[in-house]
Amino acid sequence: MAKRVETRVAVVGYGYWGSKHVRVLSTMPDVDVVVVDEHAERLEEAVAYYPSVERTATSLADVLDDVDAVLVATPPAGHADIALQAINAGKHVLVEKPMATSVADAEAMVLAAAVQGVQLMVGHTFEYNAAVRQLRDIIRSGTLGRVLYIDSARLSLGRYQRDVNVIWDLAPHDISIASFLLDELPVAASVWGDRNVTPWREDVAYLRLDFPQTRAFVHVSWLNPNKVRRTTVVGERKMAVYDDMSDNERIRIYDIGVDPSSIDDPHSAHERPVSYRTGDIVSPFVPFHEPLMAQDRAFVDSVRTGVASETPGERGLDIVRVLAATDAALVTGRTAPVLKPSQIVPGVRAVS
Structure with a gap:
């Protein structure tokens, strides 16, 4: 019998949602969990609660070469940079909602995933x-x-x-x-x-x-x-x-x-x-x-099979386009149209 190969997933951000993802992923026998958070005390808490956590780090760069996929559960402002860092390294990515805080960043993430040939999924849990x-x-x-x-x-x-x-x-x-x-x-x-x-x-x-x-x-x-x-x-x-x-x-x-x-x-x-x-x-x-269990299981299956999930990056981009329209409506006090995706041109946004 062939030895089962585990999928190694780095969860970036051990806050409110990150801790929930670690809990769920830790129950999956075919997943090895790595936790990344800049706060050392959070990493200690993760290991204390979930002894099966394989490794911890304060920087994604320290573990990026050793994982198959990255789950981004940081505050929204950091979603695009972290996701692009992982995607450009050839890693599959699941990013919490909202996928990004601008349409431009969401489009860059979708394009980067297509260029790198990796799965990009958004956490629309409901x-x-x-x-x-x-x-x-x-x-x-x-x-x-x-x-x-x-x-x-x-x-x-x-x-x-x-x-x-x-x-x-x-x-x-x-x-x-x-x-x-x-x-x-x-x-x-x-x-x-x-x-x-x-x-x-x-x-x-x-x-x-x-x-x-x-x-x-x-x-x-x-x-x-x-x-x-x-x-x-x-x-x-x-x-x-x-x-x-x-x-x-x-x-x-x-x-x-x-x-x-x-x-x-x-x-x-x-x-x-x-x-x-x-x-x-x-x-x-x-x-x-x-x-959340169903969603994270779908992500792991997508990583292992190469088949896109039901909530791919394009779906996340759609919702960000609607959110951008709410911003415009707030500023103008008028009904704002949901703009269609811009024409994405070759080239991936550099990670700052």
Whole structure:
């Protein structure tokens, strides 16, 4: 029997998300985990919690020649430089969301991966969530009818970030979920945001995303007493709610709605009551699989097989393009178009 060959993955950044990736990867028998963080005390903590960690280092350069892949879980401002360093060394890369903090950097990463012939994957974890996938199947089946709009809320107290605002921190999840559910990208974005605790970062925001056939509304906040992770899909026939904070009813389908015939005639709208329809509430069974485990397993499989994952770099670039439109909308106070990818020319951005 041939000896199993382990895939050696360097996790760069042992913070909130990096520690979660180390936990997940450490459970995979075909993966050797290397942890990289500039803070020595974090490396000591990683080894204490996960004795199977093979090696630690304070610099990626110290281990880059000895690994097969790199997982970037640093603050977003460092994503592009670290990813490009790894890609240009011929390593496969999984980068946390947002993939980069500018469209130019995201495009450079996609181009570099193509030039080097390596896999580039983005950490859109909710696209590997069993409930989100089941909700997409429900929409595709026609159970809800035509989607009228999507409403999404991602709220909590913190975690305040130093290099991005609340939109770039939290909304990548909701943008990717809405896009995943509808199988299309928004074409424009409108934004209202406010800065309450610091004068330089929005900590609460409301987004309107215009899709070709419908709209999505997103509320994100670092300044809310309740932790909320909820997506509502309103259809012509039925409505569905995905609540990621629920232990046993993560999806609920409501057979309720409004009879449009009762409000079609503007002359009679005030003469008779609107007709509402109410029916059953169904909570379909959703098997639990940890989304981060599914995502990181997909990355390892992509590294080993050379087959692109379901969330490749191009997908990350798409979401960064939408985020860039939210920046433009914040500055102008007007609806901003989601610009198409620029024509990428040969040449890879140098790592600073």
